[in-house]
Amino acid sequence: MSDRSRPPSRSSGKSGGKGAKNTPPAPKDPARRAAYDVLRAVQDRDAYANLLLPSMLRERGIHGRDAALATELTYGALRRQGTYDAILDACIDRSLSSVDPEVLPVLRLGAHQLLATAVPPHAAVSATVDLARRVVGHHRGRFANAVLRKVGRRDLPDWTAVVAPDRATDPVGHLSIVHSHPRWIVEALAAALGEAADKAPGAPGGAGPDAEGAGLAETEQLLAAHNERPRVTLVAKPGRASVADLLGGGATAARYSPYGAYLAEGDPAALREVRQRRAAVQDEASQLVALALTRVGVEGADARWLDACAGPGGKSGLLAGLAGKREARLLAAEVQPARAGLVAQAVERSVRDAGRTVVADSTRPAWRPGAFDRVLVDAPCTGLGALRRRPESRWRRTPETADGLAPLQRDLLRGALDSARPGGVVAYVTCSPHLAETSAIVAAVLSERSDAEVLRAADYLDEVPGIAAGAGGRYVQFWPHRHGTDAMFLALLRKR
Ligand SMILES: C[S@@+](CC[C@H](N)C(=O)[O-])C[C@H]1O[C@@H](n2cnc3c(N)ncnc32)[C@H](O)[C@@H]1O
Numbered sequence: 001m002s003d004r005s006r007p008p009s010r011s012s013g014k015s016g017g018k019g020a021k022n023t024p025p026a027p028k029d030p031a032r033r034a035a036y037d038v039l040r041a042v043q044d045r046d047a048y049a050n051l052l053l054p055s056m057l058r059e060r061g062i063h064g065r066d067a068a069l070a071t072e073l074t075y076g077a078l079r080r081q082g083t084y085d086a087i088l089d090a091c092i093d094r095s096l097s098s099v100d101p102e103v104l105p106v107l108r109l110g111a112h113q114l115l116a117t118a119v120p121p122h123a124a125v126s127a128t129v130d131l132a133r134r135v136v137g138h139h140r141g142r143f144a145n146a147v148l149r150k151v152g153r154r155d156l157p158d159w160t161a162v163v164a165p166d167r168a169t170d171p172v173g174h175l176s177i178v179h180s181h182p183r184w185i186v187e188a189l190a191a192a193l194g195e196a197a198d199k200a201p202g203a204p205g206g207a208g209p210d211a212e213g214a215g216l217a218e219t220e221q222l223l224a225a226h227n228e229r230p231r232v233t234l235v236a237k238p239g240r241a242s243v244a245d246l247l248g249g250g251a252t253a254a255r256y257s258p259y260g261a262y263l264a265e266g267d268p269a270a271l272r273e274v275r276q277r278r279a280a281v282q283d284e285a286s287q288l289v290a291l292a293l294t295r296v297g298v299e300g301a302d303a304r305w306l307d308a309c310a311g312p313g314g315k316s317g318l319l320a321g322l323a324g325k326r327e328a329r330l331l332a333a334e335v336q337p338a339r340a341g342l343v344a345q346a347v348e349r350s351v352r353d354a355g356r357t358v359v360a361d362s363t364r365p366a367w368r369p370g371a372f373d374r375v376l377v378d379a380p381c382t383g384l385g386a387l388r389r390r391p392e393s394r395w396r397r398t399p400e401t402a403d404g405l406a407p408l409q410r411d412l413l414r415g416a417l418d419s420a421r422p423g424g425v426v427a428y429v430t431c432s433p434h435l436a437e438t439s440a441i442v443a444a445v446l447s448e449r450s451d452a453e454v455l456r457a458a459d460y461l462d463e464v465p466g467i468a469a470g471a472g473g474r475y476v477q478f479w480p481h482r483h484g485t486d487a488m489f490l491a492l493l494r495k496r
Contacts, residue, residue: 031066032109032131035073039105042078042392049074049391076116077108078391079227082180083156084111086163091150103140106132110148115156125152171215179223184399185384190219192433192477192487218481225481230388232263233284233485234274235314238321239351241278246271255484256464257287259318277345282314283386285478285485286431290315290376292460292476293427294322296492298373300423305330306372308362308416311339313346315378315429316355324351328373333360362419363411370421370495377416379409381430381437385487388480402436409441417445417452420495426452428491433477438489439470446493455492 034056041047053074057067077084088107089096099107106128113124125148133141154162165173172190176183190196195216234251236243236259243253246261249271254260260282263271273279305323310316310332323330332347332355334340340359347355360366362377382401387394409430416426430437446452457476458468469477469489476490 028134029127029131030060030062031069032073032127033134034060034062034070035077035109036105036131036135038070038074039077039108040102043101043105046396049078050389072117073109073112075229075391076112077105078395080112080116080180081108081395082182083160083177084108084115084180086177087111087115087151087159088147090159090163091147100136100140102136103132103144106136106144107147110144111151114148114152115159121152125149167215175216175220175223179220179227181223181226181387181394182397185387185394185397186216186219186223188384188399188402188434188436189222190216192435192438193218193222193479195219221481222479222487225479226387226394228388230480231484232268232281233287234261234263234268234271234279235259235282235287235318236261236273236279237277237317237350238325240321240349241273245273246279249273254284254287256461257284257291259291260284260287277317277348280314280317280346282318283389283486283488285483285488286314287318288461288464288478288485289378289427289429289476289488289490290318291322292457292490292492293374293376293425294319294326295460296374296425296455296494298423298425300373301421302326302373303328304372305374306367306376306416306419307332308375308377308412308419309379310334310343310357311336313339313343313357315376316343316357317346317350319376320347320350320355324354327352328354330355331367331372332357333362335359335361363408363415365415365419367419369418370424372419373421373424375416375420375424375426376429377412377426378429378431379412379437379441380405381409381432382434383431384434385431385478385489388486402432402434405437406441406444409437410445413441413445414448417449417493417495422451422495424495425455426493426495428493430489431486433479433487433489435470438477438491439475442471442475442491442493451496452493453496455494457490457492460492 038049038053041052042049085096110128113119114121128148129141129145132144160178164177167174172183172186176186195218234246236246243261251261251263254262268274268281305328307316307319311334316332320330332343334343337359340357344357382397383393413428420426428442454471454474456474466482467476467478469475478485478488480487
């Protein structure tokens with residue numbers, strides 16, 4: 001980050017008045033400044049907004065309405081970046097790519113305030129131009145002023161009607177601009193939903209003329225859901241806390257998971273159970289895929305469970321509790337030592353101390369083949385299923401990301417199958433619905449071996465409607481717009 005974008009130095013600036021000589025001056029408009037600094041960090045050094053913003057708000061003492069505004073501006077500008085960039089491009093004589101990278105985040109923040117918040121237009125422009133002057137200087141402040149005044153001449157629907165391709169001739173391009181997703185992600189999600197993305201309504205083999213406007217209808221619902229703020233979901237770790245405990249702290253019971261609860265607002269760390277690691281933040285679908293693995297009947301011993309890709313430990317925390325209640329033990333394996341440390345915290349003090357953490361490469365298991373009765377392999381993936389919670393990730397991933405991960409995903413699934421005993425069960429999970437990292441991986445690995453069969457995973461989650469997917473409905477796919485969860489994929493395999 002350049003010097004100019006750094007927050008005001010704590011030792012410089014005016015004093016806060018009599019007797020406040022050492023008190024740092026409150027930065028002017030701390031909410032917009034924090035949002036700008038996070039956007040710059042995301043752009044310049046690949047920071048993660050969901051990790052950086054909370055710590056920045058804490059360090060700078062930004063609370064209440066300012067914190068809410070900073071959060072809205074940061075997440076909104078990142079999620080809607082594709083739409084805003086198309087609009088900004090139409091408001092600038094030259095190409096948007098030639099705009100100074102220090103200025104671009106200011107313009108996106110201004111566009112978000114003007115087009116998607118209740119901030120009055122004159123306040124949105126003047127506060128953003130003030131920010132521009134402070135972070136990039138007067139000259140570029142004038143440029144920001146001129147651009148944002150043009151942006152403010154239309155509302156969002158009017159702008160998208162101008163800048164988005166026609167839906168009838170280019171449905172993917174249209175949805176890509178209107179709902180702010182890269183084109184390749186729209187195509188991948190449409191394919192996963194079974195809606196043919198490459199066929200325009202009316203085109204031969206397409207959705208047909210009557211479907212104009214309705215082509216890619218479910219894909220559109222999904223894209224829209226990615227731009228909504230997700231609710232916070234908690235998991236009560238079995239044997240250490242109960243959902244009733246969480247309800248006492250202001251949460252409401254989750255729709256599907258018997259261990260889940262929703263927190264409408266507020267900081268999860270305000271709950272004692274979360275501070276004491278007896279509960280944790282965990283998406284409901286993540287809870288359910290782990291639970292499904294434990295619900296499959298196995299004949300004979302059911303004492304040794306493996307989580308082959310455990311870091312940072314969300315599913316291990318739940319599995320260790322469930323294992324402890326059944327007098328089984330969980331080995332949580334993670335290749336990265338720092339992440340293994342987080343896993344160890346997540347499983348500590350589980351019922352009967354059932355969880356143990358190891359740093360290990362699960363593609364080359366250090367344990368004997370067939371050592372485990374149940375194996376979870378929650379493979380590294382593109383994370384296209386968690387776009388609601390990681391606002392910048394849709395701009396970071398490329399079509400090549402999924403292809404690059406496939407060999408590791410296949411190796412991890414092979415290692416998991418080798419680690420399961422005959423009659424044991426393996427869950428292959430991704431936080432992505434992309435077919436290249438879900439059904440294609442399972443199909444590729446099963447085509448090489450005859451020692452595993454695919455179970456109907458939805459049978460183990462029959463409280464959740466609309467999850468059967470792929471391979472004649474034998475896989476499970478959760479969806480944000482259907483289930484209010486991340487788009488988790490699950491395949492359950494029985495070792496013969
Ligand atoms: C999708 S994350 C798992 C999330 C975790 N199950 C949870 O619920 O918190 C995948 C994890 O696999 C780890 N990983 C990648 N390659 C691995 C390997 N060869 N062996 C073990 N772990 C691996 C990554 O470091 C990452 O922490």
